[in-house]
Amino acid sequence: xxxxxxxxxxxxxxxxxxxxxxxxxxxxxxxxxxxxxxxxxxxxxxxxxxxxxxxxxxxxxxxxxxxxxxxxxxxxxxxxxxxxxxxxxxxxxxxxxxxxxxxxxxxxxxxxxxxxxxxxxxxxxxxxxxxxxxxxxxxxxxxxxxxxxxxxxxxxxxxxxxxxxxxxxxxxxxxxxxxxxxxxxxxxxxxxxxxxxxxxxxxxxxxxxxxxxxxxxxxxxxxxxxxxxxxxxxxxxxxxxxxxxxxxxxxxxxxxxxxxxxxxxxxxxxxxxxxxxxxxxxxxxxxxxxxxxxxxxxxxxxxxxxxxxxxxxxxxxxxxxxxxxxxxxxxxxxxxxxxxxx
Amino acid sequence: xxxxxxxxxxxxxxxxxxxxxxxxxxxxxxxxxxxxxxxxxxxxxxxxxxxxxxxxxxxxxxxxxxxxxxxxxxxxxxxxxxxxxxxxxxxxxxxxxxxxxxxxxxxxxxxxxxxxxxxxxxxxxxxxxxxxxxxxxxxxxxxxxxxxxxxxxxxxxxxxxxxxxxxxxxxxxxxxxxxxxxxxxxxxxxxxxxxxxxxxxxxxxxxxxxxxxxxxxxxxxxxxxxxxxxxxxxxxxxxxxxxxxxxxxxxxxxxxxxxxxxxxxxxxxxxxxxxxxxxxxxxxxxxxxxxxxxxxxxxxxxxxxxxxxxxxxxxxxxxxxxxxxxxxxxxxxxxxxxxxxx
DNA sequence: TGTTAGCACTCGATGTGGTTGAGTGCTAAC
DNA sequence: GTTAGCACTCAACCACATCGAGTGCTAACA
Numbered sequence: 016x017x018x019x020x021x022x023x024x025x026x027x028x029x030x031x032x033x034x035x036x037x038x039x040x041x042x043x044x045x046x047x048x049x050x051x052x053x054x055x056x057x058x059x060x061x062x063x064x065x066x067x068x069x070x071x072x073x074x075x076x077x078x079x080x081x082x083x084x085x086x087x088x089x090x091x092x093x094x095x096x097x098x099x100x101x102x103x104x105x106x107x108x109x110x111x112x113x114x115x116x117x118x119x120x121x122x123x124x125x126x127x128x129x130x131x132x133x134x135x136x137x138x139x140x141x142x143x144x145x146x147x148x149x150x151x152x153x154x155x156x157x158x159x160x161x162x163x164x165x166x167x168x169x170x171x172x173x174x175x176x177x178x179x180x181x182x183x184x185x186x187x188x189x190x191x192x193x194x195x196x197x198x199x200x201x202x203x204x205x206x207x208x209x210x211x212x213x214x215x216x217x218x219x220x221x222x223x224x225x226x227x228x229x230x231x232x233x234x235x236x237x238x239x240x241x242x243x244x245x246x247x248x249x250x251x252x253x254x255x256x257x258x259x260x261x262x263x264x265x266x267x268x269x270x271x272x273x274x275x276x277x278x279x280x281x282x283x284x285x286x287x288x289x290x291x292x293x294x295x296x297x298x299x300x301x302x303x304x305x306x307x308x309x310x311x312x313x314x315x316x317x318x319x320x321x322x323x324x325x326x327x328x329x330x331x332x333x334x335x336x337x338x339x340x341x342x343x344x345x346x347x348x349x350x351x352x353x354x355x356x357x
Numbered sequence: 358x359x360x361x362x363x364x365x366x367x368x369x370x371x372x373x374x375x376x377x378x379x380x381x382x383x384x385x386x387x388x389x390x391x392x393x394x395x396x397x398x399x400x401x402x403x404x405x406x407x408x409x410x411x412x413x414x415x416x417x418x419x420x421x422x423x424x425x426x427x428x429x430x431x432x433x434x435x436x437x438x439x440x441x442x443x444x445x446x447x448x449x450x451x452x453x454x455x456x457x458x459x460x461x462x463x464x465x466x467x468x469x470x471x472x473x474x475x476x477x478x479x480x481x482x483x484x485x486x487x488x489x490x491x492x493x494x495x496x497x498x499x500x501x502x503x504x505x506x507x508x509x510x511x512x513x514x515x516x517x518x519x520x521x522x523x524x525x526x527x528x529x530x531x532x533x534x535x536x537x538x539x540x541x542x543x544x545x546x547x548x549x550x551x552x553x554x555x556x557x558x559x560x561x562x563x564x565x566x567x568x569x570x571x572x573x574x575x576x577x578x579x580x581x582x583x584x585x586x587x588x589x590x591x592x593x594x595x596x597x598x599x600x601x602x603x604x605x606x607x608x609x610x611x612x613x614x615x616x617x618x619x620x621x622x623x624x625x626x627x628x629x630x631x632x633x634x635x636x637x638x639x640x641x642x643x644x645x646x647x648x649x650x651x652x653x654x655x656x657x658x659x660x661x662x663x664x665x666x667x668x669x670x671x672x673x674x675x676x677x678x679x680x681x682x683x684x685x686x687x688x689x690x691x692x693x694x695x696x697x698x699x
Numbered sequence: 700t701g702t703t704a705g706c707a708c709t710c711g712a713t714g715t716g717g718t719t720g721a722g723t724g725c726t727a728a729c
Numbered sequence: 730g731t732t733a734g735c736a737c738t739c740a741a742c743c744a745c746a747t748c749g750a751g752t753g754c755t756a757a758c759a
Contacts, residue, residue, distance in 0.1 A: 041751050054703050059752065077709045077751050151495045155507055163505050163515070165497055171515045173505070249614055253607040265595040268610060272591055383722050396732050401723065419722050419738045 018068070018089075024049060025061050026070050030082045030090045034330045037256065039079030084295040084329070087307070091292045091333050116140070120245045123323070123347070128248025131336060133327035134271065138281040139243035140319035146202050147232065150194045152176075152187055152224075160187075162228050174231040176224060186221065193217055194228060206232070244274040244281060255328040258305060266302040267326075276300055280308055281322040290340055295329055307331050311340035313347045323347075360410070360431075366391060367403050368412050372424045372432045376672045379598070381421030426637040426671070429649065433634045433675050458482070462587045465665070465689070470590025473678060475669035476613065480623040481585035482661035488544050492536045492570065494529055502529075504570050516573040518566060528563065535559055536570060586616040586623060597670040600647060608644040609668070618642055622650055623664040632682055637671055649673050653682035655689045665689075 018026070028049050032040045042055040042062060062080055065071050070086040073079075082090070120137050128135045149165040160176040182190075197214050198206065211229055215222035249271045252258045258267065270276045279299045293299070293308040300308075303326065310324040323343060325336050360368070370391050374382045384397040384404060404422055407413050412428040415421075424432070462479050470477040491507040502518040524532075539556050540548065553571055557564035591613045594600045600609065612618045621641045635641070635650040642650075645668065652666040665685060667678050 039751090043751080055751090056703055056705090056753095057701085060702090063753080073752085075710065077711075077749095079751065149495070149497050149503070151493070151503075151505075153491070153493045153505070155491050161491070161493075161505065161507060161513075163493075163495070163503065165503060171503075173513045173515070247614065250607045250611040253603050253610075259603050261595050261601050264606070265592045268592040268595075272589065381722090385722080397722090398724095398732055398734090399730085402731090405724075415723085417739065419720095419740075421722065 018070075021051065022061055022065060024051060025058060026065055026082075026086060026089065027093075029062070029065075029071055029080055030086060033081055034332060037328075037330060039074055039081050041079035044079070082329075084297070087294045087329055087333075088297075091294065094333055094337060095290070095292075117243075117245075120321075121247070123343070124245045124247035127323070127325070127339070127343070128251060131325060131327070131332075131339060132248070132251050132254060133325045133331060133336070134246065134248045134251050134267075136244055136246045136271070136277050136281065136324045136326070138278070138321045138323075139245075140313075140315055140321035141242070146200055147198050148200075150191070150198060150228065150232070152191050152194070152228070154182065154184075154187060157181055160224070162231055164228075164232055172231060174227070176227045176231075178224065182221070182224075190218065190221060190224060194225070198232065203232075242275065242278045242282065244277050246271050246274070246277070251327075255330075257328055257330075263305055267306070270300060270302045276302070277324070280310060281324055290337055292333065292337075305329070307333075309333070309336050309340060311344050313344045315348055360412075363393065364403055364407060366393060367400060368407055368424075368428060368431065369435075371404075371407075371413055371422055372428060375423050376674060379670075379672060381416055381423050383421035386421070424671075426639070429636045429671055429675075430639075433636065433679075436675055436679060437632070437634075459585075459587075462585075462663075463589070465685070466587045466589035469665070469667070469681070469685070470593060473667060473669070473674075473681060474590070474593050474596060475667045475673060475678070476588065476590045476593050476609075478586055478588045478613070478619050478623065478666045478668070480620070480663045480665075481587075482655075482657055482663035483584070488542055489540050490542075492533070492540060494533050494536070494566075494570070496524065496526075496529060499523055502566070504573055506570075506573060514573060516569070518569045518573075520566065524563070524566075532560065532563060532566060536567070584617065584620045584624065586619050588613050588616070588619070593669075597672075599670055599672075605647055609648070612642060612644045613668075618644075619666070622652060623666055632679055634675065634679075647671070649675075651675070651678050651682060653686050655686050657690050 025045060028045050029040050032044060032048060042058040045058045045062075046053055046055040062071065065086075066073065066080065069083055070089060071080040072083045074081060116139065120139060124135045124137045127137075147164070147166055149163075151163045153161050153163070155161045155175065158177055158179075160178055160182070162174045162176055164172045164174075166172075193214060197210065206229070211225075214229075215225050218225045249268055252264060252267055258264060277300070280293070280303075289312070291310045293303075293310075295307065296304045298304060298306070298308050305328075306326050307329045308324055308326050309331075310322050312320055312322050314320050323340060325331075325340065327336070367387060370387050371382050374386060374390060384400040387400045387404075388395055388397040404413065407428075408415065408422065411425055412431060413422040414425045416423060458481065462481060466477045466479045469479075489506070489508055491505075493505045495503050495505075497503050497517065500519055500521075502520055502524070504516045504518055506514045506516075508514075535556060539552065548571070553567075556571075557567050560567045591610055594606060594609055600606060619642070622635070622645075631654070633652045635645075635652075637649065638646045640646065640648070640650050647670075648668050649671045650666055650668050651673075652664050654662055654664050656662050665682060667673075667682065669678070
């Protein structure tokens with residue numbers, strides 16, 4: 016059976032109504048809600064069809080209908096296809112200057128949570144092909160060397176290295192030159208064993224320091240392992256009775272605490288730059304099977320990518336969420352540029 | 358009226374029993390539970406006294422008794438007075454090497470949450486009189502200078518400074534020497550306006566860079582503003598029906614998300630190095646009025662102080678919690694030392 | 700053939716009344 | 730001072746009735 020125009024309208028009405036009330040929707044409501052001028056009995060027939068086709072379902076025999084995952088999917092696909100007509104104002108003032116990427120992301124997560132009343136998460140931007148920009152070794156005291164590693168996108172890492180024999184200024188300078196000339200501008204997969212061996216040879220008796228620095232470099236660039244995720248508005252899930260049940264809430268909150276779980280959603284396939292909607296069981300995270308998750312990948316000017324996500328009930332206001340995220344996608348890049356100019 | 362020995366035993370029995378079961382305790386239970394050999398009727402008389410004195414209360418007329426805040430307070434004070442007899446093994450292996458203070462603290466929070474089954478929080482160590490150890494400016498590219506500031510306790514801060522005119526290597530070296538000779542070993546309140554003016558004079562046309570570095574130094578040392586707090590086991594609160602109620606849970610989870618709220622507890626008065634127990638309304642945080650909070654201040658060898666906290670139901674196992682925290686107080690310092698040796 | 704009115708039916712939600720049992724306070728006796 | 734006994738209270742539980750929103754089906758209608 017095909018979804019004819021009238022069925023689409025009815026399905027749409029059922030979903031919209033359910034999104035608003037959170038209660039199962041009956042045939043009489045629909046018959047008044049739409050301007051189809053059909054009696055509840057006719058609606059009932061259509062709804063029976065829709066149920067058979069799997070778009071809606073009944074929680075129990077004598078209740079109204081609620082959208083199934085498939086129904087939500089229909090609705091969301093329809094939404095995404097629609098042209099973006101209006102651009103709503105985001106009320107928060109995000110333009111105040113931030114001194115760090117970290118605080119910026121935290122603020123975005125919080126503003127988004129307040130604006131949407133859902134739980135939000137945002138992953139720090141990462142670049143697969145992050146390049147080394149600058150390395151500096153300096154002596155902190157007799158036994159300690161500080162290694163500072165700057166990579167593109169200004170990701171900075173410090174490591175304190177402990178050395179046994181004292182290094183004089185001259186040696187340190189040589190090592191600095193050695194490291195910078197050899198490694199500058201390279202991405203992680205360009206630093207191969209040959210290069211490392213070569214550098215160790217050149218470093219002579221100080222080859223162990225080179226090793227340690229290389230390790231630190233690897234760690235600084237190879238960022239996948241410790242994906243930074245910032246979350247906010249976790250307690251918003253209590254706004255939605257269908258999620259506030261002890262077991263579900265506990266699982267969800269746990270997921271928000273164990274950030275690497277969120278990573279599975281936020282890292283996604285990496286390719287798509289668009290907006291993804293996971294409805295119920297579509298989510299890669301098991302504990303979110305009763306929620307919907309909307310994610311948007313943002314990209315900063317210099318090729319760094321990150322993801323913003325919103326977690327809410329299946330009956331979330333997809334329309335608004337998608338619009339807000341779309342807007343944020345472009346805004347984040349601007350914000351970041353502003354920040355780096357001051 | 359005074360608390361005679363028998364009343365103490367009965368009160369103790371009521372509390373212990375309630376801690377285990379979470380249910381109101383009746384007179385008959387107590388009469389069997391203790392080895393006082395008293396009938397339930399006698400216990401009832403004593404319990405009526407205890408209630409009048411405010412140590413226990415009845416949820417409703419025909420229910421058993423539960424401890425009041427005052428009752429818990431009595432119990433905890435008694436516990437704290439007791440000599441520490443046994444030292445229980447902590448099962449987690451915390452000794453694995455950590456590469457950062459941050460991850461160490463996160464792991465401690467998590468291990469503690471798993472061990473106790475309560476929600477935990479830990480604040481990063483801070484020192485009021487943190488001293489500067491080392492400052493280094495280096496050129497990243499034509500327009501950008503990287504300022505690295507190392508203070509005692511190896512708190513490291515990076516700032517990227519943007520400059521208009523190009524700085525040659527010589528000038529940079531001069532600035533480095535200027536900054537280090539003037540600021541090395543100073544605490545924040547020793548850097549006064551006179552010193553700053555002097556340095557700016559010496560820096561000549563590059564005085565604006567000195568200003569920026571000083572700002573960064575202030576930020577690096579003056580850490581109170583952005584107290585770092587790590588939490589874990591938030592979802593443990595669902596284990597306790599008396600906290601799992603929607604409203605309370607939502608408020609609690611919110612408090613755990615808004616870390617600065619936790620700061621009010623964790624920063625405490627700063628003087629006491631011991632273990633603090635806040636029962637119900639004693640807590641400085643309003644939303645924790647239905648919980649108990651136990652905090653312990655830890656001190657690292659170099660004078661840095663932080664606080665560990667555990668949040669649970671009023672009927673938490675104070676005995677175990679206090680013992681675990683006491684143990685952790687000493688362990689953290691050892692762990693930190695180990696970490697810095699590798 | 701599509702639409703509608705009508706009706707019997709289902710079933711969760713809500714309310715009511717009775718019972719149970721743990722626990723209490725009080726009193727009188729030991 | 731302690732205890733046995735008794736009347737009393739009250740949350741919890743269960744059984745039962747009621748209500749009403751909503752359904753599916755059928756027959757009639759345009």
